[in-house]
Amino acid sequence: MKKCYLAVDIGASSGRLIASHLEDGLLKLNEIHRFKNGIVQKDNQFCWELDRLFAEIKKGIKKCRDMDLKPESIGIDTWAVDFVLLDEYDNPLTNSVAYRDSRTDGMMEEVFKSIMKERLYFETGIQFQKFNTIYQLYSIKQKNPEILEKAKSFLMIPDYFNYLLTGKKANEYTNATSTQLVNAFTKKWDHEILDQLEINKEIFQEIHTPKTVLGNLTENLIAEFGFDMKVILPATHDTGSAVISVPELEETIYISSGTWSLIGVENHFPICITKALDYNFTNEGGIDYRYRFLKNIMGLWMIQEVKRNYHDHYSFAELVDLVRQVQGFTSTVNVDDPRFLKPENMIEEIQSYCQETNQAVPYTPGEVAKCIFDSLVCSYQQAITEIEEIFERNFEKINVIGGGCQNKMLNQFIADATKKEVYAGPIEATAIGNIVSQLMALGEIEDINEARTIIKHSFEVKKFLPTPIITH
Ligand SMILES: Nc1ncnc2c1ncn2[C@@H]1O[C@H](COP(=O)(O)OP(=O)(O)OP(=O)(O)O)[C@@H](O)[C@H]1O
Ligand SMILES: [Mg+2]
Numbered sequence: 001m002k003k004c005y006l007a008v009d010i011g012a013s014s015g016r017l018i019a020s021h022l023e024d025g026l027l028k029l030n031e032i033h034r035f036k037n038g039i040v041q042k043d044n045q046f047c048w049e050l051d052r053l054f055a056e057i058k059k060g061i062k063k064c065r066d067m068d069l070k071p072e073s074i075g076i077d078t079w080a081v082d083f084v085l086l087d088e089y090d091n092p093l094t095n096s097v098a099y100r101d102s103r104t105d106g107m108m109e110e111v112f113k114s115i116m117k118e119r120l121y122f123e124t125g126i127q128f129q130k131f132n133t134i135y136q137l138y139s140i141k142q143k144n145p146e147i148l149e150k151a152k153s154f155l156m157i158p159d160y161f162n163y164l165l166t167g168k169k170a171n172e173y174t175n176a177t178s179t180q181l182v183n184a185f186t187k188k189w190d191h192e193i194l195d196q197l198e199i200n201k202e203i204f205q206e207i208h209t210p211k212t213v214l215g216n217l218t219e220n221l222i223a224e225f226g227f228d229m230k231v232i233l234p235a236t237h238d239t240g241s242a243v244i245s246v247p248e249l250e251e252t253i254y255i256s257s258g259t260w261s262l263i264g265v266e267n268h269f270p271i272c273i274t275k276a277l278d279y280n281f282t283n284e285g286g287i288d289y290r291y292r293f294l295k296n297i298m299g300l301w302m303i304q305e306v307k308r309n310y311h312d313h314y315s316f317a318e319l320v321d322l323v324r325q326v327q328g329f330t331s332t333v334n335v336d337d338p339r340f341l342k343p344e345n346m347i348e349e350i351q352s353y354c355q356e357t358n359q360a361v362p363y364t365p366g367e368v369a370k371c372i373f374d375s376l377v378c379s380y381q382q383a384i385t386e387i388e389e390i391f392e393r394n395f396e397k398i399n400v401i402g403g404g405c406q407n408k409m410l411n412q413f414i415a416d417a418t419k420k421e422v423y424a425g426p427i428e429a430t431a432i433g434n435i436v437s438q439l440m441a442l443g444e445i446e447d448i449n450e451a452r453t454i455i456k457h458s459f460e461v462k463k464f465l466p467t468p469i470i471t472h
Pocket of ligand 2: 011258402430
């Protein structure tokens with residue numbers, strides 16, 4: 001039986017367990033289990049269902065066993081910034097509040113009363129977003145200080161699942177940087193920032209980098225699954241894993257396209273300069289201490305919500321098809337306006353925005369979807385202009401990765417607007433990045449260069465060229 005490895009990749013809208021093995025030097029994927037993820041309301045807050053998600057992980061592992069697959073190792077990645085606080089008995093102290101909850105409203109300004117915005121940026125290199133962990137922790141400190149007093153351990157979501165699998169507590173580096181509490185240069189928890197905010201430093205664990213073998217399954221889980229495997233840290237921030245799967249980064253701007261659109265370039269050092277701060281670019285920590293210089297754009301969350309508002313009457317592919325039938329509708333919204341973060345009803349929010357800005361109001365599903373795609377492209381184009389200005393160079397290619405790269409129309413819109421070649425794929429970039437980190441940790445793949453070459457040869461990438469402009 002071929003050795004196989006298991007990636008657990010949980011995005012904000014869906015999770016999957018993907019088993020993978022190497023065959024004649026190529027990576028093969030086998031989707032074992034897929035499940036929905038989303039935000040639910042609990043006690044008047046927007047929350048994740050961590051117990052259900054862990055049960056889905058276990059279900060997927062049992063499916064592996066039933067298929068006679070016994071993976072050598074498992075790696076977990078999820079969305080970033082959210083966390084669990086454990087009490088002295090290692091039980092979660094609160095519901096798992098999601099980053100879209102309004103508890104962080106106004107918290108950035110509160111934090112800036114203790115630490116200057118510029119200092120925070122120059123030390124951490126992280127983009128200002130009201131839902132970053134730092135503002136979530138500060139909101140607990142201000143509104144429910146007793147929770148932080150009782151907290152003994154701080155774990156990010158994948159760290160928490162790893163703890164449930166192994167009994168070992170560790171904070172993984174790439175995800176830790178998304179807190180805005182890690183120093184971009186020392187790559188450690190920034191104790192000065194924590195002291196200034198009067199947040200107990202003791203709750204944070206040692207930071208471990210991707211490719212660390214954390215340990216083995218607990219005795220209870222070995223008994224439950226009937227086999228053991230190594231638990232390895234990939235880049236546990238899903239974007240960190242996704243960007244590993246971009247094969248040619250020299251000439252390329254990537255767009256990791258899922259619930260969010262993350263647009264940027266890979267870099268070997270953080271760029272904490274005033275212009276990057278003004279444009280609100282982030283320097284998230286990556287594998288091998290590479291940095292993802294990127295901007296977080298609202299992304300396909302908007303179309304996910306619109307689909308939900310239409311009671312899932314249309315699939316994503318059908319919504320794209322409906323856009324093809326729309327003639328001459330060009331209204332756009334500012335996708336990065338916080339009003340689109342968690343509106344009551346996304347369709348009505350988009351309509352109100354168009355009305356308030358004296359534009360044609362989208363009514364049909366095709367018009368609403370076109371408005372979102374056109375608006376996203378405007379935001380991408382702006383971010384690309386800013387990247388090229390900061391790097392003082394042109395990038396010739398764009399590589400769209402993640403579930404959103406299946407949207408052929410959006411890919412073509414991007415090519416036409418930017419006049420750049422657009423490469424779409426791989427779709428499961430995040431799970432693939434997760435798998436190759438495990439393979440590197442186990443010595444099956446030498447380094448990230450070899451990993452990227454293998455990925456390039458293993459997965460289909462579609463090319464979109466700008467539509468030629470015909471002049472008569
Ligand atoms: N057949 C399709 N046609 C067009 N778009 C699609 C199709 N299938 C999926 N998508 C797009 O992909 C998105 C989901 O992407 P993906 O699965 O990468 O997200 P995720 O992993 O759940 O979220 P995250 O970005 O948090 O990781 C959907 O919101 C949808 O817009
Ligand atoms: Mg994802």
